[in-house]
Amino acid sequence: MDPMRSPLLTxxxxxxxxxxxxxxGMVAPATFELYARKLPPHCGYLVAAGxxxxxxxxxxARFGPDELExxxxxxxxxxxxxxxxxxxxxxxxxxxxxxxxxxxxxEPIIQVTAPLPEAQLVESRLMNLLQFxxxxxxxxxxxxxxxxxxxxxxxxxxxxxxxxxxxxxxxASYLAGFDATATVLxxxxxxxxxxxxxxxxxxxxxxxxxxxxxxxLEAHPDKAxxxxxxxxxxxxxxxxxxLAQQGLKASAVRLDSGDLADHAHRVRRxxxxxxxxxxxxxxxxxxxxxxxxxxxxxxxxxxxxxxGTRIDTAAEQPFLECAYKLMAYEELPRRxxxxxKGHWAGRKQFWRSHDAQGRVSGDRLxxxxxxxxxxGQPMLERVMLxxxxxxxxxxxxxxxxxxRKSIQALPALCRDLHDPTPVPVTPTRALKAAxxxxxxxxxxxxx
Amino acid sequence: MDPMRSPLLTxxxxxxxxxxxxxxGMVAPATFELYARKLPPHCGYLVAAGxxxxxxxxxxARFGPDELExxxxxxxxxxxxxxxxxxxxxxxxxxxxxxxxxxxxxEPIIQVTAPLPEAQLVESRLMNLLQFxxxxxxxxxxxxxxxxxxxxxxxxxxxxxxxxxxxxxxxASYLAGFDATATVLxxxxxxxxxxxxxxxxxxxxxxxxxxxxxxxLEAHPDKAxxxxxxxxxxxxxxxxxxLAQQGLKASAVRLDSGDLADHAHRVRRxxxxxxxxxxxxxxxxxxxxxxxxxxxxxxxxxxxxxxGTRIDTAAEQPFLECAYKLMAYEELPRRxxxxxKGHWAGRKQFWRSHDAQGRVSGDRLxxxxxxxxxxGQPMLERVMLxxxxxxxxxxxxxxxxxxRKSIQALPALCRDLHDPTPVPVTPTRALKAAxxxxxxxxxxxxx
Numbered sequence: 080m081d082p083m084r085s086p087l088l089t090x091x092x093x094x095x096x097x098x099x100x101x102x103x104g105m106v107a108p109a110t111f112e113l114y115a116r117k118l119p120p121h122c123g124y125l126v127a128a129g130x131x132x133x134x135x136x137x138x139x140a141r142f143g144p145d146e147l148e149x150x151x152x153x154x155x156x157x158x159x160x161x162x163x164x165x166x167x168x169x170x171x172x173x174x175x176x177x178x179x180x181x182x183x184x185x186e187p188i189i190q191v192t193a194p195l196p197e198a199q200l201v202e203s204r205l206m207n208l209l210q211f212x213x214x215x216x217x218x219x220x221x222x223x224x225x226x227x228x229x230x231x232x233x234x235x236x237x238x239x240x241x242x243x244x245x246x247x248x249x250x251a252s253y254l255a256g257f258d259a260t261a262t263v264l265x266x267x268x269x270x271x272x273x274x275x276x277x278x279x280x281x282x283x284x285x286x287x288x289x290x291x292x293x294x295x296l297e298a299h300p301d302k303a304x305x306x307x308x309x310x311x312x313x314x315x316x317x318x319x320x321x322l323a324q325q326g327l328k329a330s331a332v333r334l335d336s337g338d339l340a341d342h343a344h345r346v347r348r349x350x351x352x353x354x355x356x357x358x359x360x361x362x363x364x365x366x367x368x369x370x371x372x373x374x375x376x377x378x379x380x381x382x383x384x385x386x387g388t389r390i391d392t393a394a395e396q397p398f399l400e401c402a403y404k405l406m407a408y409e410e411l412p413r414r415x416x417x418x419x420k421g422h423w424a425g426r427k428q429f430w431r432s433h434d435a436q437g438r439v440s441g442d443r444l445x446x447x448x449x450x451x452x453x454x455g456q457p458m459l460e461r462v463m464l465x466x467x468x469x470x471x472x473x474x475x476x477x478x479x480x481x482x483r484k485s486i487q488a489l490p491a492l493c494r495d496l497h498d499p500t501p502v503p504v505t506p507t508r509a510l511k512a513a514x515x516x517x518x519x520x521x522x523x524x525x526x
Numbered sequence: 527m528d529p530m531r532s533p534l535l536t537x538x539x540x541x542x543x544x545x546x547x548x549x550x551g552m553v554a555p556a557t558f559e560l561y562a563r564k565l566p567p568h569c570g571y572l573v574a575a576g577x578x579x580x581x582x583x584x585x586x587a588r589f590g591p592d593e594l595e596x597x598x599x600x601x602x603x604x605x606x607x608x609x610x611x612x613x614x615x616x617x618x619x620x621x622x623x624x625x626x627x628x629x630x631x632x633e634p635i636i637q638v639t640a641p642l643p644e645a646q647l648v649e650s651r652l653m654n655l656l657q658f659x660x661x662x663x664x665x666x667x668x669x670x671x672x673x674x675x676x677x678x679x680x681x682x683x684x685x686x687x688x689x690x691x692x693x694x695x696x697x698a699s700y701l702a703g704f705d706a707t708a709t710v711l712x713x714x715x716x717x718x719x720x721x722x723x724x725x726x727x728x729x730x731x732x733x734x735x736x737x738x739x740x741x742x743l744e745a746h747p748d749k750a751x752x753x754x755x756x757x758x759x760x761x762x763x764x765x766x767x768x769l770a771q772q773g774l775k776a777s778a779v780r781l782d783s784g785d786l787a788d789h790a791h792r793v794r795r796x797x798x799x800x801x802x803x804x805x806x807x808x809x810x811x812x813x814x815x816x817x818x819x820x821x822x823x824x825x826x827x828x829x830x831x832x833x834g835t836r837i838d839t840a841a842e843q844p845f846l847e848c849a850y851k852l853m854a855y856e857e858l859p860r861r862x863x864x865x866x867k868g869h870w871a872g873r874k875q876f877w878r879s880h881d882a883q884g885r886v887s888g889d890r891l892x893x894x895x896x897x898x899x900x901x902g903q904p905m906l907e908r909v910m911l912x913x914x915x916x917x918x919x920x921x922x923x924x925x926x927x928x929x930r931k932s933i934q935a936l937p938a939l940c941r942d943l944h945d946p947t948p949v950p951v952t953p954t955r956a957l958k959a960a961x962x963x964x965x966x967x968x969x970x971x972x973x
Binding site for chain 1: 689
C-alpha cells in the first residue's frame with residue numbers, strides 16, 4: 080500500500096463515519112471547505128500551494144485488494160460497507176484557488192462538493208497535502224521578498240519530514256520564487272533547476288584543504304563552488320585566490336558557519352584584493368527570511384542564500400492553523416460553534432478588489448450564488464467535475480509567475496516581514512444571513 | 527521514481543562529490559556518523575528511532591532505468607560515472623543504536639563504514655529518515671511520561687508534513703509509548719492499534735446534535751466516543767446522560783475546544799450525577815507534553831489525550847540539530863573545525879554505566895577499538911554487513927518495551943520536562959588523542 084496514494088492514509092473516524100452515512104443513506108451533496116483560521120506568526124498573507132497533488136490524489140484514490148483485505152481482517156467494519164468501498168471513487172466537484180495565489184484567513188483554499196461520504200473521507204489527506212505546501216510556499220515567498228533579487232536556493236531535503244515533505248518543500252519553495260533546489264529528485268519529477276556545491280566531508284577526505292579545492296576545481300572547471308569554512312574561513316579564501324593565480328578559478332565560495340555577515344565582508348575583501356571581483360559569495364546555515372532581510376539591509380556582500388531547515392520545516396510554526404469543515408449539506412448552510420473555532424457557513428466564493436494602482440484593496444467573502452460585485456474578481460475556479468480534473472496540471476513556472484504577480488499586487492504593509500497588516504476580508508450580508516440560518520437549522524440558538 | 531526509495535532523493539552535491547571520488551579512485555573505507563549536536567529545547571534526552579527504515583533504504587537503494595535516464599539527459603555528469611551508478615549498491619557495514627534507546631549529543635545514532643562514495647551518497651536520506659522519527663519519538667516519550675498512565679493517542683496525520691511523515695509520526699509515537707494512532711494505514715503497515723471517535727462534520731450533517739449522537743450510538747453500541755463540543759459542551763454532556771437513560775450508553779466523550787480543564791470538571795460532574803461514572807473523558811486540541819503534564823498535576827478528570835499537530839510536527843522545534851560527518855578515512859581520524867560545529871574524530875563506540883539502583887550514571891564516548899570499561903555496556907551494535915541487514919526487523923512492541931526501560935532507567939532530573947539535566951557524556955583519553963591526531967593530519971594546527 081503506497082502511503083502517497085492509499086485512501087487508508089486517513090483517520091479511522093473517517094471510515095467509521097462513512098459506514099454510518101452509508102447505512103443511513105446520508106449521501107446527499109455536501110460542501111466542505113479548507114481554509115486557514117489564522118495566519119502563521121508574522122505573516123500578512125498565505126500563498127496557496129499543493130492543489131496539483133490534491134487533485135491527482137482525488138482522481139486516483141481507490142481501495143485496492145490490499146486495503147480491502149486489511150479492512151476485512153481488522154474486524155472493524157461490516158461486510159456491506161467493505162463492498163461499498165470496493166467500488167468507491169471520488170465523484171465530486173472541486174473549486175479551488177489557483178496555486179500561487181495570495182489568500183487570507185476564512186477564504187476557501189479548496190471547496191469540495193460531493194456526496195457526503197466522499198467529501199468527508201478525503202478530509203485528512205487533503206489537509207495533509209495542502210497545509211504543508213501552503214506553509215512552505217508562504218515562508219519561501221517571504222524569503223524571496225527579503226532577498227531582493229539575490230539568488231535563493233532550497234537546501235533542506237535532509238531535515239524535511241520524510242520523502243514526500245522533501246519533494247513538496249522543493250516544489251513549494253520554487254513556485255514561491257526560489258531559483259533552484261539541491262534535491263535531485265525534485266529536478267527529475269518537477270523540472271526544477273537543481274544546483275549544489277560540496278560538503279565538508281569532501282574537504283576532510285583529502286589530507287589538505289588546498290588539495291581538495293584543487294581536485295574539485297579540476298573536476299568542475301567553470302562552475303565550482305568551494306566551501307571554505309571547514310577549518311578557517313579567511314584562510315580558505317586566501318587559498319581560493321592562490322589557486323586562481325594558478326589558473327584554477329572558482330565561480331563562487333560558500334560560507335556555512337560563524338558570523339556570516341562578518342566573514343562575508345572579510346572574504347569579499349580578500350577575493351577583491353586577489354582580483355576575484357567576479358567570484359560570488361554564497362551563504363547557508365540556519366537562515367530564514369529574517370536573517371536574509373537583515374543581511375540585505377546591512378549591505379552584506381552575499382550574492383546568494385541557501386535555505387534549508389527553517390523553510391523546509393516551516394520552523395517558526397510548522398503547521399497551518401486550518402480546518403476542513405462542512406459548510407452545507409442538502410443545500411442548507413451548516414457551521415460549528417465550538418469556542419474559538421466557529422466559522423462562516425454556506426458554500427462560498429470570494430472576490431478581490433484592486434485600487435487604481437493595481438494594488439489589492441480588499442477581499443469580500445460571500446456565498447457562491449451571490450451576484451458578484453462589479454469591481455471584484457472571483458477567486459475560486461472550478462477545477463474538477465465528477466472526480467476528473469478539468470485541465471492538465473499547470474506548469475510550475477506558470478504558478479511561479481502567478482505567485483510573483485499575486486505578491487507584488489499586495490500592499491507593502493501586507494508584505495511587511497515583522498508586523499504586517501493583512502488585506503481586509505469583509506463578509507457580505509448574504510454570508511452573515513447564512514450564518515444565522517445555519518444556527519437556526521442546527522437549533523443552536525434555541526438551546 | 528518512488529521518492530521513498532529512489533537514491534535521487536538526495537542533494538545534488540552528493541552526486542557531484544561521488545563523481546570526483548570515483549574519478550580519483552578515492553574509494554577507501556570511510557566512517558561517517560550521525561549524531562545530535564544539541565538536544566531539542568527542554569529535552570534531557572533523545573529516543574533513537576527510524577533505524578528500520580534506514581536499513582531498508584540502504585539495502586534497496588538502486589539507480590533504476592528512470593533514474594539513469596534522467597541523469598543522462600540532465601547533462602550534469604560524464605558517461606563513465608553513469609555506468610558506475612548503474613551497478614551501484616550500498617555494500618557497507620553499519621553499527622547503530624537499537625531503536626528506542628535514550629541517546630545524548632555527540633553519541634552516534636548510526637555509524638556507516640563503507641567505500642567513501644557509498645558512505646557519502648547515503649547522507650541526505652539517512653538524515654531525513656532518522657532525524658524526524660528520533661524527534662517525534664523524543665517528544666512522544668515526554669508525553670507518555672507526562673500522562674502518567676493515562677491513555678495517549680496519535681491524532682496528527684492531517685498536519686504531518688506529507689504521507690511519509692504521517693506514517694513515521696504514528697510509528698515513532700507508538701514505539702515511544704503511545705497507545706494507538708488514528709492513522710489507519712499505520713495500523714495496516716506497522717500493526718499499531720488504531721482508534722478514532724467522530725468529527726464535528728458528523729454532528730453538523732444532522733439537523734440536531736441529539737440525532738447525531740443517537741445515530742452514532744446505534745451504529746457503535748459498545749464503543750462509541752461522542753464529540754460533545756460542537757455547539758455547547760455541557761449541553762452535549764446533558765444529552766449523553768439523557769441518551770444513557772434511554773439505554774444508549776457512550777463509552778466516552780471527547781472535548782476538543784475551549785478551556786479543556788474547566789470543561790472536563792463540569793462534564794465529569796454532569797456524567798457522574800447522571801450515573802455515568804464509567805464514561806471516560808477524552809481531550810484533544812493543540813496539546814503537547816506541557817499541557818498534559820499541567821492537567822495531570824492539577825488533577826483534571828481527563829482519562830485520555832489525543833495529540834496531533836504539536837507532536838507530529840515536533841512543533842516546539844521541528845528539526846533535530848544533527849549532523850552526519852566523516853569521522854575516519856583510510857583508517858585515520860578526521861574532523862571539521864567550523865565555528866560552533868566542531869566534533870570528535872574517529873570511529874566511535876560509547877558505553878553506558880548504571881548505579882546500584884540501576885539508574886544511568888553516565889556515558890563514556892570513546893573509540894570503537896578501545897578496551898571497554900568493565901562497568902560500561904557498549905551501546906552501538908553491528909546491524910548490517912555488506913549492505914545486508916544482520917537480522918529481521920524488530921517487532922514494534924519490542925522497541926516500545928526497550929523505550930520504556932531505557933527512559934525508566936534515566937535519572938529523574940534527566941526526565942524533567944522543563945529544565946532537565948542530561949546524563950553526562952565523558953570523552954575517553956583515546957578520543958581526545960584522536961581529535962588531536964585529526965587536526966594534525968589535516969594540517970589545521972600548522973595553518
